[in-house]
Amino acid sequence: MHPTDHPPIRGLLFDKDGTLLDFERTWGPATAAVIAALGAGRPGLAGEMATACGFDADRMGFHPGSPIIAGDATAFVPDWARLLDMSCDDAFIDRVDALYRAESAKSLTGYDDVATELALLAQEHGVRIGLATNDSEAGARAHLEALGIAGHFDFVAGYDSGYGAKPLPGMVLAFAAAVGLEPAEVALVGDSAHDMDAARAAGAQGIGIARTPAAAAALAGHSDRIVRDLAELRRLLPPPGGPATT
Ligand SMILES: [Mg+2]
Numbered sequence: 001m002h003p004t005d006h007p008p009i010r011g012l013l014f015d016k017d018g019t020l021l022d023f024e025r026t027w028g029p030a031t032a033a034v035i036a037a038l039g040a041g042r043p044g045l046a047g048e049m050a051t052a053c054g055f056d057a058d059r060m061g062f063h064p065g066s067p068i069i070a071g072d073a074t075a076f077v078p079d080w081a082r083l084l085d086m087s088c089d090d091a092f093i094d095r096v097d098a099l100y101r102a103e104s105a106k107s108l109t110g111y112d113d114v115a116t117e118l119a120l121l122a123q124e125h126g127v128r129i130g131l132a133t134n135d136s137e138a139g140a141r142a143h144l145e146a147l148g149i150a151g152h153f154d155f156v157a158g159y160d161s162g163y164g165a166k167p168l169p170g171m172v173l174a175f176a177a178a179v180g181l182e183p184a185e186v187a188l189v190g191d192s193a194h195d196m197d198a199a200r201a202a203g204a205q206g207i208g209i210a211r212t213p214a215a216a217a218a219l220a221g222h223s224d225r226i227v228r229d230l231a232e233l234r235r236l237l238p239p240p241g242g243p244a245t246t
Pocket of ligand 1: 015019
């Protein structure tokens, strides 16, 4: 589809991990620390726990199919509990969540263009801005505050906000309703196929952001529009003060 076939974008709904913040530099050290904390005193378990969540401890990175990339804790937390001989109850899940919140705050690494570009998008282009993440809402709000960008967001949703997780369309529809836009006027910007599927299911636009070769590979074939950074995204919008018809 030619770019001009898309309705003008009036709302931008951002994915968080890999889109606004550097996924591996944030979640790699955090995952190593969470595994070390949970497995303390249980030598030999760390390797099995890493395997269960697709974590490569040697390079502090993740294998392409890691459930942590998709933000799906249900895919590995039960395995961790089993390895630790613990029941995967609410208390265990809360402990894992709390450890991840604390550790990711230490390694949180936003991309350099985020603060500048979000300000331009909101103030110059007048678009409404939201966040849709499969992280928890509390974790997401803490990250936005720590990066100094929370003030740009009209809407923040996580997997636990009541709209379902991506690739379900609930967060996209809720954002459109919250800011008074049609879903077709909203673009979900993300680095995974889940993001593009959620956009499509909601009748919104899906724009891939490929900050890394891994993201480019994950997005290939899932979106007709893939940008490398937020400046390139901004060039897809109607110009400031110009006709909102292109
Ligand atoms: Mg992502």
